[in-house]
Amino acid sequence: MKQVFTRPKSLKQAVFHYCPGCGHSIVHRLICEVIDEMGIRGKTMGVPPAGCAVLAYNYFDVDMLEAPHGRGCAVATGLKRVLPDRVIFSYQGDGDLAAIGTAETFHAANRGENITVFFINNAVYGMTGGQMAPTTLLGQSTTTSPPGRNALLDGHPVKMSEILSHLDGTVYIERCAVNSPARILQTKRAIRKSFTYQIEGRGFTLLEVLSHCPTNWKMTPVESCKWVEETMTRHYPLGVIKDIPGAEKEKKDK
Amino acid sequence: MLIKSLFAGFGGQGVLMMGYSLAHAAMNEGYHTTYLPAYGAEVRGGTANCTVAISDEEIASPVASAPDYLVIMNTPSLYTFQNRAAQGGTIFLNSSIIDARPTRKEVGILEIPAGEIAEKMGDPRVANVVVLGAFIRKTGLISPGGYLKSLRKIMGERKKAIMEINRKAFAAGFDLFPEGS
């Protein structure tokens, strides 16, 4: 019998601790599939965050170095500068990347660090129990915005990908989702592209993934997928935000 | 006297509410009491548990390493907690959905078909209060009247209809184990 579906090699034999229907599990699997397909397991290293993905080292069968909350891009910078031929990725939630880690993220991007960042945007703080994140939508109710996020008091949902795209150090930024088979396949293509760019030495790549958190959204997994499609993508449109294919080459030509 | 009870099940079964209402009633009856829920990553994956201590003196630790009473609402909790029960303690089982039985020998076991009873009453959500009825009868920790008074306070005045079905659920559980059984 031909096996058509199996566990990627670089995904450990472990049961995910994520809630049923959580987007993290899907993204983990996709990254591992790409690592396998590109044959880069031995030279890939990951930086997990503080957040629901804090135990990611239990799942990724590659070397992993956990960062303090928000400092993923700084820790990844340290790894990459010492080990420039490794493929380094940082894996971060929206609270991690867009609140406490804004400065580290912004400046790693601005320096054009040759790393890949997976930015999991689920519009809440998952791990700590569903508080408002910088990415929480206006009107969205969370445990620290009980009547719904109010722009006057709580500010606006941050579009990190768009903001970072204005920095000269960034070469490739795309926003994807994992709420349908087609979107999942597109996310996988984007993961491959960002790793490829990194291996080619082009500079900072970031993939934002709109991810569902049924637990804190208080929705079923199916409702969550629908909410991503109908509500989240309206504020966070999917697609390539920045792509400079020849960036590194141009630099060399000069 | 110092009695510790641990309530465990999955989220949505009202496990925390069982502990909270018991502690509330204990407070109103003049006891020292502590209520300690499991929190954070412990409760990822949909499980919930809490510990209530009731005493006539100051309570040293709200943690129960060997609870006198275990109230178990689902099968995984049975496996997780049965070994913790104190020697001579009692395990209350929601037997409607738990097929397994404790392997512990030196503890009492009370099977409460709470799910079925609640279902028959038309609201599966009150299974927890059925169990509490039986719990209060068997443990005698709190007077039934005192418990219902606390429940009414917690539910608030606006939820009269809900209180009514909860009162019935409590009575059904309470009557499961008549005096001396």
Added chain:
Amino acid sequence: MNKILIQGNRVIGEAAIRAGCRFYAGYPITPQNELTEYMADNLRKAGGTFIQGESEIASVNMILGASAAGARVMTSSSSPGISLKQEGISSMAADELPGVIVNMMRGGPGLGNISPSQGDYFQATKGGGHGDYRVIVLAPASVQELADLTMDAFDLADEYRNPVMILADGMIGQMMEPVLFKTPKPRSYSEKFHLRGCGEGKSKFIRGLILDPLHEEEHNWKLHRKYKTIIAREPRHETFRTEDADFLVIAYGTAARVAKGAIKRARESGIRVGLLRPITLWPFPSDAVRSFAGKASKFLVFEMSTGQMLEDVQLALGNSEKIHFYGRPGGVVPAPVEVAKIIAQHA
């Protein structure tokens, strides 16, 4: 007035609002999230300002600003977040700005875990951030005491124009117990310390930078005199069954609760043991500890750490073989039976 059954984290929020706190900034972290959430819901309803900062560094600097403007202020976090707040706490001490900082300690170092722990004693009591300063540290052991000390914390912060820290742990934060709120004192804090725009008057400034070493030295000595006053006036402690004790256990917070249970057991087997529970960790109740030097022949310091308060006890008593230590670091809360065994071993 009736007692209410309320959780430790939430009681801090309620007590703070009743005490007139009108500005809170915080950042989510377990095991203190319920306090942040309580403030999000209730402080705004009370007419105050709630801000979820983008980090702990931002949050503490927000309360620094609000305090200078004259508001009663509070921020809260747990161990890793408190490390980030040290910059702001040091600045508030330098600027002589009042404010309350809550640390619901969890297991460390690093990200550690979210279980109750007492590993931040040194950080809390020896300054924590850079520079020569101190923070008043209150260590409640019950939810009721959390309510009372929260109110006291605001008064102490105003009186000494210094940050005050409430140092508890995940267990006290998560636990519910019956509470009766006391009536808070009216605030007495001179408007002359407010920074609100000078109008037609003379302008003033608050600063942390004092370039001239002689001036900075003078400022350091001034702060030092203040700390001396605090050391003389504010130490607090509780004793339990010490009347006839020749064995003294010293423990604070959650560890002290556990120790009380252990002492009851040990007494049943005839050991004359009692407890001294520091309520202020800084200033440390050294005199109270020292007063047992002649009475007790053995001492046991019990902490949920590898031994930090131990050093303050050794300072008070002189390092001696009579002082024993028992510790459970990393987020472990031992049962009273376990500690009773340790007492029996040393008795």
